[in-house]
Amino acid sequence: MKVKIHRLFEYLLETTQAAPEAIVGFSLAQSPKLGDFLDDLDPDMPLDWNNRDFSGLPELKDHILRQAGLTGHCSPADVLITAGAAEANYLAVMQLLQPDDEIVIERPGWPQAQVLAEAIGAKVVEVAREEHNDWRLPLDRLADAITPKTRMIFLTNPNNPTGDMLDASELEQIVAMADRVGAWLLVDEVYAGLEWDGPRAPSVAGMYARGITTGSVSKALGLQGLRTGWIICPDAGLIRDAVILRENASEIMNIMGEVIAEVALREARYDTALAQARADGQAHLAKLETWIAAQEGLEWVRPRAGLIGLGRLPQGIDSDAFVQFMLADPYRTFVLPGSAYGQPHHIRLGVGGGAGVKLEQGLNRLADGLRAYPKT
Incomplete structure (x- = not known):
């Protein structure tokens, strides 16, 4: 038995050293710090x-x-x-x-x-x-x-x-x-x-x-x-x-x-953290929805749950080539290709990660990249 590499992991390995300046499509809520737990640790x-x-x-x-x-x-x-x-x-x-x-x-x-x-x-x-x-x-x-x-x-x-x-x-x-x-x-x-x-x-x-x-x-x-x-x-x-x-x-x-x-x-801590993650997620998804509506040719089905969804790229754009384009100068923005999920004409969009992923900057650069990318 040999486990073969999947496209999702393959792309992550390929881009580990890319050091992007922004990330669009992060899949988890903002991470707390270790210091938030110290008072409860022995x-x-x-x-x-x-x-x-x-x-x-x-x-x-x-x-x-x-x-x-x-x-x-x-x-x-x-x-x-x-x-x-x-x-x-x-x-x-x-x-x-x-x-x-x-x-x-x-x-x-x-x-x-x-x-x-x-x-x-x-x-x-x-x-x-x-x-x-x-x-x-x-x-x-x-x-x-x-x-x-x-x-x-x-x-x-x-x-x-x-x-x-x-x-x-x-x-x-x-x-x-x-x-x-x-x-x-x-x-x-x-x-x-x-x-x-x-x-x-x-x-x-x-x-x-x-x-x-x-x-x-x-x-x-x-x-x-x-x-x-x-x-x-x-x-x-x-x-x-x-x-x-x-x-x-x-x-x-x-x-x-x-x-x-x-x-x-x-219970109390979980309820508080989940309420914050839900509030942040809803607010950021609303902003993302507005941003998507302003992009010519980009469409998505708004997720009914979670922090990510699949965005359909404008006609003539392949997700693998486009995400490499976005990762390079001058955009330096990480986006996961839809090919990781068997959807080569999509990219993963999302709002997780908090301030550290620089989502707004990433969306601005993604908008620029969509306009500049040569269509086939």
């Missing part, structure tokens, strides 16, 4: 594992169940703390999929499951979200894609990268589809909490015996560098298998990540 805390629970700090797991609306539906034993949602997804996919199994994924969507499935030798079945339908997940096509060979369905909710949302009724329908063939249903919830057009959807781990919920503190709380996420599943065997695989990968959790995440998810 300077005598050993920098060993937590010495209490191999699957994660008990109080952290309680917080995770509460913010996911799973208290009373799942128990702390159903939660495993991981190195971000990426490791959570990795543990589930690698332990559940075998060669020749089928996995159903959405496109555009988070590409990790496809990369891992192809390395395993599983068959990847794609269900297309279409821009003319506001990037909604077509449930009729999803139902047609699921067969007795379907081992897993992998979705993101809110969707990464379009910002679409599945509601409770739609998730219930998808659960029924999965249950008919005994498939696992994994829903990555890293953008949960940043919903603009409705309430947060229920977590699938509380809806289905083979439901798997993954998430992290990275996006809504801006704590990506903690590398602290989770997998929640009521199936004890799946959690056990995930622990076994994690033992042979990251082995144990980062104690500082666990401790700071526990502080960040304390």
